[in-house]
Amino acid sequence: MIKFILRRIALSLPVIFLIATTTFFILRLAPGGPFLSERAIPPEIQANLQAKYGLDQPLWIQYGRYLRSLLRLDLGPSYRYPERTVNEIIVEGFPVSFELGLAALLVALLIGVPAGVVAAVKHRGFLDRLTMSVVLAGISVPTFVLGPLFIFFFSLTLYWFPPALWGSPEQLVLPAITLGTPYSVYIARLTRTEMLEVLQQDYIRTARAKGVGEFRLLWRHALNGALLPVVSFLGPAVADLVTGSIVIEKIFAIPGLGRYFVESAFSRDYTTVMGTVLFYAVLLIAANLVVDVLYKFLDPRIEYR
Amino acid sequence: MPESPVLSLENLKTYFFTRSGTAKAVDGVCLDLRKGETLGIVGESGSGKSVTCLSILRLVPPPGRIVDGKILLEGRNLLELSKRELRQVRGKQIGMVFQDPMTSLNPFLSIGDQVAETLLVHEQLSRRQALRRAAEVLEKVGISDAANRLADYPHRFSGGMRQRVMIAMALIGNPKILIADEPTTALDVTIQAQVLELFRQIKADFGASIILITHNLGIVAGMADHVAVMYAGRVVEYAPTEEMFSRPRHPYTLALLATLPRPGEGGNDLQPIPGTPPDLTRLPPGCAFYDRCPFHEQHCLEEAPPLLPVGKDHWASCWVDFTAGR
Amino acid sequence: MASILQTPADVLPAALSLRGIVYRRMRRDPWMLLCATVLGIILLASLLAPWIAPYSYEQIDLKLGASPPNSAHWMGTDTLGRDLFSRTLYGGQISIAVGVVGTLVSLLIGVLYGSIAGYRGGHTDEVMMRFVDLLYSLPYLFLVIILLVFFSSSILMLFVALGLVQWLTMARIVRGQALSLKNAEFVQAARLSGTSGTGILFRHLLPNMLGPIVVYATLTVPAVILQEAFLSFLGLGVQPPRSSWGTLISDGAGVMSLFPWLVFFPAAILAAVLFSLNFLGDGLRDALDPRLRHD
Ligand SMILES: Nc1ncnc2c1ncn2[C@@H]1O[C@H](COP(=O)(O)OP(=O)(O)OP(=O)(O)O)[C@@H](O)[C@H]1O
Numbered sequence: 001m002i003k004f005i006l007r008r009i010a011l012s013l014p015v016i017f018l019i020a021t022t023t024f025f026i027l028r029l030a031p032g033g034p035f036l037s038e039r040a041i042p043p044e045i046q047a048n049l050q051a052k053y054g055l056d057q058p059l060w061i062q063y064g065r066y067l068r069s070l071l072r073l074d075l076g077p078s079y080r081y082p083e084r085t086v087n088e089i090i091v092e093g094f095p096v097s098f099e100l101g102l103a104a105l106l107v108a109l110l111i112g113v114p115a116g117v118v119a120a121v122k123h124r125g126f127l128d129r130l131t132m133s134v135v136l137a138g139i140s141v142p143t144f145v146l147g148p149l150f151i152f153f154f155s156l157t158l159y160w161f162p163p164a165l166w167g168s169p170e171q172l173v174l175p176a177i178t179l180g181t182p183y184s185v186y187i188a189r190l191t192r193t194e195m196l197e198v199l200q201q202d203y204i205r206t207a208r209a210k211g212v213g214e215f216r217l218l219w220r221h222a223l224n225g226a227l228l229p230v231v232s233f234l235g236p237a238v239a240d241l242v243t244g245s246i247v248i249e250k251i252f253a254i255p256g257l258g259r260y261f262v263e264s265a266f267s268r269d270y271t272t273v274m275g276t277v278l279f280y281a282v283l284l285i286a287a288n289l290v291v292d293v294l295y296k297f298l299d300p301r302i303e304y305r
Numbered sequence: 306m307p308e309s310p311v312l313s314l315e316n317l318k319t320y321f322f323t324r325s326g327t328a329k330a331v332d333g334v335c336l337d338l339r340k341g342e343t344l345g346i347v348g349e350s351g352s353g354k355s356v357t358c359l360s361i362l363r364l365v366p367p368p369g370r371i372v373d374g375k376i377l378l379e380g381r382n383l384l385e386l387s388k389r390e391l392r393q394v395r396g397k398q399i400g401m402v403f404q405d406p407m408t409s410l411n412p413f414l415s416i417g418d419q420v421a422e423t424l425l426v427h428e429q430l431s432r433r434q435a436l437r438r439a440a441e442v443l444e445k446v447g448i449s450d451a452a453n454r455l456a457d458y459p460h461r462f463s464g465g466m467r468q469r470v471m472i473a474m475a476l477i478g479n480p481k482i483l484i485a486d487e488p489t490t491a492l493d494v495t496i497q498a499q500v501l502e503l504f505r506q507i508k509a510d511f512g513a514s515i516i517l518i519t520h521n522l523g524i525v526a527g528m529a530d531h532v533a534v535m536y537a538g539r540v541v542e543y544a545p546t547e548e549m550f551s552r553p554r555h556p557y558t559l560a561l562l563a564t565l566p567r568p569g570e571g572g573n574d575l576q577p578i579p580g581t582p583p584d585l586t587r588l589p590p591g592c593a594f595y596d597r598c599p600f601h602e603q604h605c606l607e608e609a610p611p612l613l614p615v616g617k618d619h620w621a622s623c624w625v626d627f628t629a630g631r
Numbered sequence: 632m633a634s635i636l637q638t639p640a641d642v643l644p645a646a647l648s649l650r651g652i653v654y655r656r657m658r659r660d661p662w663m664l665l666c667a668t669v670l671g672i673i674l675l676a677s678l679l680a681p682w683i684a685p686y687s688y689e690q691i692d693l694k695l696g697a698s699p700p701n702s703a704h705w706m707g708t709d710t711l712g713r714d715l716f717s718r719t720l721y722g723g724q725i726s727i728a729v730g731v732v733g734t735l736v737s738l739l740i741g742v743l744y745g746s747i748a749g750y751r752g753g754h755t756d757e758v759m760m761r762f763v764d765l766l767y768s769l770p771y772l773f774l775v776i777i778l779l780v781f782f783s784s785s786i787l788m789l790f791v792a793l794g795l796v797q798w799l800t801m802a803r804i805v806r807g808q809a810l811s812l813k814n815a816e817f818v819q820a821a822r823l824s825g826t827s828g829t830g831i832l833f834r835h836l837l838p839n840m841l842g843p844i845v846v847y848a849t850l851t852v853p854a855v856i857l858q859e860a861f862l863s864f865l866g867l868g869v870q871p872p873r874s875s876w877g878t879l880i881s882d883g884a885g886v887m888s889l890f891p892w893l894v895f896f897p898a899a900i901l902a903a904v905l906f907s908l909n910f911l912g913d914g915l916r917d918a919l920d921p922r923l924r925h926d
Pocket residue numbers: 321323328330331348349350351352353354355356357366367368369585
């Protein structure tokens with residue numbers, strides 16, 4: 001088990017290096033720069049700034065310096081907020097995004113799995129058709145329509161939840177549901193397909209022949225097998241949630257990392273962009289590792305090596 | 306049929322309603338299983354043996370449905386039970402061993418949990434007690450060191466051992482009836498012998514009545530007290546084993562026996578007999594065996610023969626008595 | 632977003648006669664027919680926008696301002712007094728184009744990559760698919776955003792960037808198909824008779840993988856449209872005065888409580904298109920999937 005995890009970590013180091021390198025060169029190859037943009041800054045100051053951050057050096061020296069600081073886990077100063085480092089920005093923004101993402105994932109699972117199971121059990125029945133239509137409708141409405149819609153109804157009309165900002169649990173509800181809905185819908189669909197498949201298995205018939213009741217049959221015998229694909233979906237889902245949160249954070253004015261990323265991209269804040277991308281890459285690799293470990297835990301057929 | 310059997314099927318009909326037509330997989334089966342006896346069911350592939358068994362526990366998968374008949378367990382018609390009552394019968398009164406031990410065990414649950422589950426569902430037992438019983442039964446069916454293997458998952462077990470687990474699972478509830486659908490087909494020959502020995506022992510120890518489905522006439526000869534021969538969804542002959550082997554009364558049984566190799570030549574599996582079985586979605590109005598029957602007469606084409614007594618405790622469904630001339 | 636809100640990879644079934652299946656499904660399922668019709672109408676209307684649209688998409692009428700639906704502007708006008716109906720029609724052109732071209736880009740890469748991996752098999756396959764797994768776990772859209780911000784957010788860039796996001800699943804599906812097809816008799820025969828690798832690919836593998844590919848492409852188009860809308864919402868989509876459904880919705884969402892029709896109409900149309908495409912794709916997949924055909 002430990003060995004498996006260590007090996008995976010070792011394998012992901014080159015990936016992280018590759019991402020660091022790619023983002024670095026893409027950014028440098030792009031026209032323009034953090035201090036060369038539209039803003040009318042006097043040339044001397046511009047040159048000064050360039051020198052201060054080493055942007056006047058040859059590319060490979062900059063690259064070398066960047067890698068060295070990466071080894072110290074130092075993502076460098078932010079160009080946009082000179083008084084802050086990228087590390088500080090991440091430490092500040094990430095917990096917010098993390099909380100939002102986790103809540104959304106929870107929403108997705110809590111709605112998606114039961115809906116999928118119900119649809120499968122009532123296969124071709126009314127409830128199946130209903131859930132699956134809702135599911136398709138859910139996939140077809142973009143979150144940035146859903147978000148404002150929720151705000152409109154639940155905040156501005158019903159006054160149930162605050163429409164924006166961050167900090168209190170009530171403020172988490174709407175963004176988490178908005179972000180989680182597409183995934184709940186997807187998970188419902190996946191769960192249904194897999195559940196239908198599992199329910200046709202011989203071992204389900206064996207359980208029935210033992211006199212096992214319907215509830216126990218689903219819960220003890222069918223769910224585990226049906227959830228395995230859902231679990232492996234969670235890896236890419238986290239990646240997707242992360243990107244999705246960019247929009248949600250914008251709609252609900254949440255001070256999360258996604259918003260920093262977009263803002264820093266627009267203002268060509270190289271270090272922050274690189275730092276966030278790199279951070280997210282590490283996060284996703286970690287998330288995938290967790291998912292794989294969970295998968296092995298759920299599937300006894302896979303033995304630890 | 307004489308005496309009061311533990312289980313009797315009366316005119317059981319199970320049809321599959323498929324897009325290409327209604328397949329009459331079981332079409333009026335009548336059978337008796339007597340207390341403490343073993344009933345062998347033979348018949349070629351697709352003759353409806355498995356569907357008959359599944360029907361008994363009402364486990365027929367859609368698009369199949371039991372459309373008619375009675376399944377009497379000690380006089381109680383299983384087809385009239387509520388779902389709840391039915392669950393009381395499954396596992397507790399009737400245990401079932403399925404054909405393929407590789408797919409019939411849940412890969413995600415430990416052996417112990419699966420075997421013990423029957424008890425947990427039917428009896429007021431703690432998990433600990435149930436597991437202890439499970440270990441005992443597993444030991445009894447020949448899993449050595451069972452107590453330490455309870456936590457293992459099925460993939461760690463060989464085919465033969467899984468079949469033993471299946472059997473333990475069916476036995477643990479102490480059922481009156483054990484239904485085994487080709488319990489040895491998926492196993493190699495030495496293991497087959499062991500499993501069969503196990504069945505003999507079970508019959509002695511547990512006093513259960515057994516329905517044994519098989520392709521192997523040797524097994525039937527060695528194990529069964531009565532034999533039922535099925536063809537195209539019907540029982541075409543039913544007799545005590547010895548009687549069946551010495552005085553078959555249905556041409557199909559005769560053909561089956563004719564394919565048996567002499568003793569010592571090995572391999573008692575059913576050999577194909579000439580011709581093809583009929584399409585179950587388009588059964589003829591007359592006898593389903595007509596095309597392949599060497600004795601057929603005009604009358605056979607017009608009316609399907611019912612199962613009629615032809616001797617003591619011996620029933621056959623054939624218009625022609627081909628033994629008459631001898 | 633929604634790059635993975637799609638089919639579970641690798642579950643697409645073996646190739647069958649595609650046209651026959653589509654035809655049979657359509658006849659049996661009136662909902663699919665309805666979806667196809669709705670889709671057809673919206674598509675046609677968008678394509679014919681220059682002739683149908685009552686106004687041009689950039690014709691500003693500040694005096695008018697945002698007015699609710701009326702007889703002259705039956706979807707209303709936006710804050711600059713532009714006719715929403717016309718803008719939605721023209722926006723459709725862009726959204727559909729992005730969806731289709733993005734899908735084609737993903738098809739091109741995914742099919743080539745997947746069929747090479749599957750057909751070669753063995754070590755090549757392993758390495759290539761590992762790479763795909765790896766990319767799967769990357770924050771893809773971040774790279775797309777970087778590309779769009781730092782280079783240019785031209786439509787061309789949009790096409791390429793979105794196609795780049797989508798090819799992974801396609802590659803997986805095609806690879807699975809190729810893997811199972813390559814041992815088929817007719818492929819073996821072709822190989823024995825000396826047909827080259829590319830020849831086998833184009834003459835034997837591709838035609839037989841068409842079913843799953845078409846199904847997945849049907850599901851990719853809405854995903855790409857949704858992604859374009861997502862990028863538009865961040866201000867990275869098509870630039871004004873041009874519009875796509877995404878930009879219209881994102882503009883409308885901002886003023887939803889004041890002028891709800893500005894978000895309602897484009898969102899409804901987008902939802903209808905996405906729903907129809909997903910429904911059709913789903914139905915086709917079910918029809919093609921032997922696991923789901925019980926009767
Ligand atoms: N799920 C199903 N759907 C449609 N028809 C079925 C189904 N299961 C069984 N049948 C029909 O029932 C007939 C009898 O099947 P059954 O499994 O009982 O045969 P069997 O005698 O057990 O054969 P075997 O010796 O091969 O196990 C089959 O020929 C088939 O036509």
